[in-house]
Amino acid sequence: MRIHNAIVFTIVATLLVACEEQKPAAAIDPMTGVECFEAYRASLPPGTQYEGVDKVTGDRITIKIMNGVDVVTMECRINPDGSVGQLGSEHP
Numbered sequence: 001m002r003i004h005n006a007i008v009f010t011i012v013a014t015l016l017v018a019c020e021e022q023k024p025a026a027a028i029d030p031m032t033g034v035e036c037f038e039a040y041r042a043s044l045p046p047g048t049q050y051e052g053v054d055k056v057t058g059d060r061i062t063i064k065i066m067n068g069v070d071v072v073t074m075e076c077r078i079n080p081d082g083s084v085g086q087l088g089s090e091h092p
Contacts, residue, residue, distance in 0.1 A: 028056045033063045035084040036076035040065075060087070 030053065037050040044067065051064035054073050061084070062073050075087040 028053060028061065032061055032078065032082075032084060036061055036063050036074065037065060039076060039084055039086045040074055 033053040034050060041048075044065070047068050049066040051066055051071060054062040054064045056062075056078075059078050060075050061078055062075050064071055064073055077085040077087055079085055
C-alpha cells in the first residue's frame with residue numbers, strides 16, 4: 001500500500017508541476033522580424049534566408065537567419081514609432 005501511495009503522490013506532483021503557468025511569449029508583431037531582415041538584406045549574401053525571431057529584449061529584436069553556412073543571429077533596434085533600424089551585429 002505504501003508503494004502505491006508513493007507512486008500516486010509522485011504522479012500527482014509531477015502533473016501539478018507540469019501544469020504551472022507558463023511565461024507569456026513577448027508580444028511582438030512577426031512582421032517586425034521580417035523588417036529587421038529586410039534592413040540587412042542588401043549586405044547579406046545571395047540566398048540568405050530569414051528563419052524567425054529569436055528574442056525581444058527592451059528596444060531590441062534578435063532574429064535568426066541562415067547565411068548559407070550557419071544559422072546566426074542579427075539584432076535590430078525597435079524605434080519608439082515601431083520602425084526597425086540596424087545595429088550591425090551578427091553572431092554565430
